[in-house]
Amino acid sequence: MAATLELDDIQGLVARGYGGLRAATFVLLRIGDPAAARAWLGALAGEVATGEREERSEAVHVALTHPGLVHLGLPEGSVAGFPDEFTGGMTTDHRRRILGDVGESAPERWHWGGPANPVDAVLLLYAEDHAELERLADRHAGPAALQAAGLAEVQRLATSPLDGTEPFGFRDGISQPLIAELGPTDRPGPPLHTVRAGEFVLGYQNQYGQVAESPTVVAAQDPGRVLPRSGDPERADLGRNGSYLVLRQLAQNVEGFRRFVDQASRVDGQADPDAGARLAAKIVGRWPNGAPLTRAPDHPADDLADANDFGYADGDAAGHGCPLGAHIRRTNPRDALDPESGPEQSLRSSNRHRLLRRGRAYGDPSDPGERGIHFICLNANIARQFEFVQHTWLNNPKFAGLYEETDPLVATRQGDTGRTFTVQARPLRQRVTGLPAFVTVKGGAYFFLPGRRALRFLAELPGAPDQNPSRREP
Amino acid sequence: MPHQVALTIRAPIKPGQAGALKRLLAQMADPAGGRAIPFERMETTHFARLFVLDEVDGGPDGGPPIPASLVYMSDVDAPVWRHLATLVGVGGARLDDVFAHCEGWPSASASNWARVAWLRARRVRADIVYVNTVGRSVAQVHGERRLRQAIEEFLDGKQAEWRGGDPVQIHAAVRRFVAGRPDLRWALEPARGPGLAFRVRSTLHKVGGPLLVLLAAPLLLALLPVWAVLLRRHERRDVPDKPILPNPERLRELADLEDHVVQNPFTAVGVAKPGRFRFLTMLAVMRAVNYATRHIFNRGSLTRVRTIHFARWVAIDDRRRLIFASSYDGSLESYMDEFIDKVAWGLNAVFSNGVGYPRTRWLVLDGANDERAFKAFLRNRQLPTQVWYSAYDDLSAVNVENNAAIRAGLAGAEAPTRGEAEAWLARL
Numbered sequence: 085m086a087a088t089l090e091l092d093d094i095q096g097l098v099a100r101g102y103g104g105l106r107a108a109t110f111v112l113l114r115i116g117d118p119a120a121a122r123a124w125l126g127a128l129a130g131e132v133a134t135g136e137r138e139e140r141s142e143a144v145h146v147a148l149t150h151p152g153l154v155h156l157g158l159p160e161g162s163v164a165g166f167p168d169e170f171t172g173g174m175t176t177d178h179r180r181r182i183l184g185d186v187g188e189s190a191p192e193r194w195h196w197g198g199p200a201n202p203v204d205a206v207l208l209l210y211a212e213d214h215a216e217l218e219r220l221a222d223r224h225a226g227p228a229a230l231q232a233a234g235l236a237e238v239q240r241l242a243t244s245p246l247d248g249t250e251p252f253g254f255r256d257g258i259s260q261p262l263i264a265e266l267g268p269t270d271r272p273g274p275p276l277h278t279v280r281a282g283e284f285v286l287g288y289q290n291q292y293g294q295v296a297e298s299p300t301v302v303a304a305q306d307p308g309r310v311l312p313r314s315g316d317p318e319r320a321d322l323g324r325n326g327s328y329l330v331l332r333q334l335a336q337n338v339e340g341f342r343r344f345v346d347q348a349s350r351v352d353g354q355a356d357p358d359a360g361a362r363l364a365a366k367i368v369g370r371w372p373n374g375a376p377l378t379r380a381p382d383h384p385a386d387d388l389a390d391a392n393d394f395g396y397a398d399g400d401a402a403g404h405g406c407p408l409g410a411h412i413r414r415t416n417p418r419d420a421l422d423p424e425s426g427p428e429q430s431l432r433s434s435n436r437h438r439l440l441r442r443g444r445a446y447g448d449p450s451d452p453g454e455r456g457i458h459f460i461c462l463n464a465n466i467a468r469q470f471e472f473v474q475h476t477w478l479n480n481p482k483f484a485g486l487y488e489e490t491d492p493l494v495a496t497r498q499g500d501t502g503r504t505f506t507v508q509a510r511p512l513r514q515r516v517t518g519l520p521a522f523v524t525v526k527g528g529a530y531f532f533l534p535g536r537r538a539l540r541f542l543a544e545l546p547g548a549p550d551q552n553p554s555r556r557e558p
Numbered sequence: 559m560p561h562q563v564a565l566t567i568r569a570p571i572k573p574g575q576a577g578a579l580k581r582l583l584a585q586m587a588d589p590a591g592g593r594a595i596p597f598e599r600m601e602t603t604h605f606a607r608l609f610v611l612d613e614v615d616g617g618p619d620g621g622p623p624i625p626a627s628l629v630y631m632s633d634v635d636a637p638v639w640r641h642l643a644t645l646v647g648v649g650g651a652r653l654d655d656v657f658a659h660c661e662g663w664p665s666a667s668a669s670n671w672a673r674v675a676w677l678r679a680r681r682v683r684a685d686i687v688y689v690n691t692v693g694r695s696v697a698q699v700h701g702e703r704r705l706r707q708a709i710e711e712f713l714d715g716k717q718a719e720w721r722g723g724d725p726v727q728i729h730a731a732v733r734r735f736v737a738g739r740p741d742l743r744w745a746l747e748p749a750r751g752p753g754l755a756f757r758v759r760s761t762l763h764k765v766g767g768p769l770l771v772l773l774a775a776p777l778l779l780a781l782l783p784v785w786a787v788l789l790r791r792h793e794r795r796d797v798p799d800k801p802i803l804p805n806p807e808r809l810r811e812l813a814d815l816e817d818h819v820v821q822n823p824f825t826a827v828g829v830a831k832p833g834r835f836r837f838l839t840m841l842a843v844m845r846a847v848n849y850a851t852r853h854i855f856n857r858g859s860l861t862r863v864r865t866i867h868f869a870r871w872v873a874i875d876d877r878r879r880l881i882f883a884s885s886y887d888g889s890l891e892s893y894m895d896e897f898i899d900k901v902a903w904g905l906n907a908v909f910s911n912g913v914g915y916p917r918t919r920w921l922v923l924d925g926a927n928d929e930r931a932f933k934a935f936l937r938n939r940q941l942p943t944q945v946w947y948s949a950y951d952d953l954s955a956v957n958v959e960n961n962a963a964i965r966a967g968l969a970g971a972e973a974p975t976r977g978e979a980e981a982w983l984a985r986l
Contacts (some may be wrong), residue, residue: 178813511725
């Protein structure tokens with residue numbers, strides 16, 4: 085096993101999703117006064133939860149966008165190694181195409197993160213219940229606290245109390261990758277879901293056996309040696325123990341989804357609730373209780389509600405249980421990615437595109453307002469992980485040999501593409517047509533979730549007047 | 559059915575005109591710009607592209623300078639002369655606009671035959687050609703796409719009624735449906751393969767290659783240890799590039815042209831390592847790889863990579879440089895991942911003769927397995943494919959293959975077995 089993780093430096097969100105901290109809010113911020121913001125960040129560096137295992141009654145995390153780093157005073161030219169995804173941001177023309185952020189989901193229409201409402205930082209606050217969260221939020225992001233920190237609030241993303249169910253009514257978050265280095269050293273985790281820390285944390289070996297590219301600054305920028313030195317003695321390692329955090333606000337049309345499933349499963353105009361529930365499960369790939377269709381093709385078996393130790397290659401290669409284009413099969417094709425190469429090679433390939441999901445649902449079922457998910461994922465390589473999953477698997481009409489369908493549940497739709505969904509069956513497939521989009525993107529940005537030392541380094545920046553975006557040097 | 563030809567035409571650009579030509583190509587790439595060459599009217603053209611190779615002063619390897627040149631590439635159904643005649647005829651004044659930037663392009667008053675002759679005289683032979691499926695013409699791809707769509711729509715109307723039905727009877731009903739459609743009836747006949755002349759030539763090549771190798775075997779075996787020692791010595795002295803991607807402006811210039819449809823073009827140019835040893839090694843490797851793509855990987859799968867429609871390697875400038883060009887499905891990121899997973903050894907064998915490639919061992923080991931270095935190597939050599947055309951940009955190579963299999967399953971007078979009918983219906 086490679087180096088042990090420096091858990092006292094890594095922000096704890098990497099290690100855990102805080103299932104016990106049911107209340108959370110994400111505060112999107114803009115830096116007004118860089119000097120005050122640096123002081124704020126320095127104080128926060130001592131407060132952010134780290135990855136060390138301990139019982140917590142609250143947790144605070146902070147992450148910054150590329151413009152945020154520049155506004156803080158990270159000087160142009162001294163940084164190298166931030167990938168173009170991060171420096172260019174989520175809203176370039178090319179990224180709109182691959183992420184599907186067009187039409188109703190175009191960044192111009194976003195509540196935050198679009199051209200009109202950019203963000204510099206996000207503060208993620210977690211507590212045991214609503215009252216505790218209020219107190220925490222007041223302390224860290226109340227009007228007085230923000231003013232003292234030289235910050236302006238762009239948007240506050242409230243979340244519903246965590247109950248493991250997303251707004252469409254399905255249990256969520258069942259399948260997560262396990263970080264090999266976090267498990268017991270004598271007992272490796274299941275190969276299906278165990279991946280190396282370098283897939284999520286910079287500075288460690290990834291699934292290719294390589295250490296991912298990490299942003300560095302010229303060593304002279306760090307006279308106090310707050311940061312570790314990278315391989316090159318002239319450079320200080322800003323990225324070590326950091327991760328890239330993808331945040332997207334995905335509004336879910338719950339009513340529209342129910343209506344569509346009801347209409348599409350009618351026989352001679354008669355509603356058939358069983359067929360409707362079945363179609364919804366086929367779209368997702370699991371029953372609402374979590375049971376995967378591959379293992380529980382006919383009914384939502386309770387004893388399979390947590391099942392995650394399954395592949396598709398053996399027994400469901402044709403998609404008769406879980407359809408080839410179902411949501412969970414697209415988000416992780418497991419051992420069936422490439423039937424010709426076989427299950428082992430497929431699994432190896434699939435596991436180079438895993439995401440640590442940390443999102444939370446928002447909106448109230450009893451209230452007609454917007455509902456959805458504040459999708460959060462962590463990865464070390466945005467292009468190879470988040471963007472790849474989004475483009476090559478979710479939004480790809482050619483996924484698994486299909487023709488014109490995209491993810492039936494979460495993909496945005498454009499023109500005729502994505503309007504059909506095929507439920508493979510013997511002898512004849514059932515093709516569902518006329519799919520609307522059930523999800524609309526309402527905001528999004530790529531953040532860097534620095535390690536604690538990197539936060540301290542940023543807090544101690546001298547604050548150059550230079551406000552130009554930093555570019556990496558070739 | 560005709561076989562497919564990888565046509566490459568390269569012509570030096572008049573001094574000082576490369577910039578203007580690039581701007582023109584950018585305008586042509588915009589379908590609304592009204593300056594595009596109407597490739598869709600050239601019915602035997604699968605893919606086509608135009609790009610500019612910038613001038614190299616002093617030569618990348620210390621050799622003489624290389625002027626800027628325009629490259630036209632197309633993957634076409636044989637015969638090539640028909641493609642060229644159509645290109646000149648359909649391209650008309652728009653083609654003149656492009657090639658007038660090159661030295662010696664015939665004047666406006668010259669005949670079309672003069673233009674064809676000019677183009678033919680500038681043809682460059684490809685060293686390695688990969689065709690996803692040899693013998694499948696543009697007309698066949700288009701016809702089989704219509705066939706599948708018609709069958710799918712037919713089945714949409716029957717799917718409730720036929721749920722749990724007998725697959726053999728459903729197959730028969732689809733067959734009757736196709737037979738009843740005058741515009742689809744052709745599909746009941748199996749697709750014909752390439753012509754006799756092509757097959758004879760191909761067989762001679764298939765047999766002749768190994769024969770030659772066999773004849774030379776004693777000599778080759780004797781040389782092998784020497785070659786191996788030299789190879790390792792060269793590999794240890796190689797200087798791989800640092801794994802750093804191009805600057806953001808360049809990355810965005812490339813990305814702007816990518817992911818507009820489900821297919822993408824990839825074009826790159828690299829510099830061959832100097833010296834006789836690398837020269838001969840590359841020549842031998844390219845011969846061997848070309849033999850393999852021609853005779854082994856000619857049925858939809860390049861060592862399990864199923865996402866490439868066409869690809870080619872073309873050595874230029876007395877083999878000082880090498881162009882790699884392909885048309886593939888999906889994003890560049892997924893394309894490169896597939897390369898690493900499935901054909902790292904093959905890419906190593908060819909590309910490791912190029913300057914800056916990630917370090918290899920024994921020609922085929924390591925190299926592309928260094929993910930970061932490999933992706934940076936390709937991105938740093940990638941060129942913007944300014945004009946690119948696909949005759950079926952809504953179909954993946956797997957789709958094309960599946961459409962052909964749907965059609966193949968209709969041919970023959972005998973009813974399929976239950977198993978065969980089930981397997982056929984699973985394609986829909």
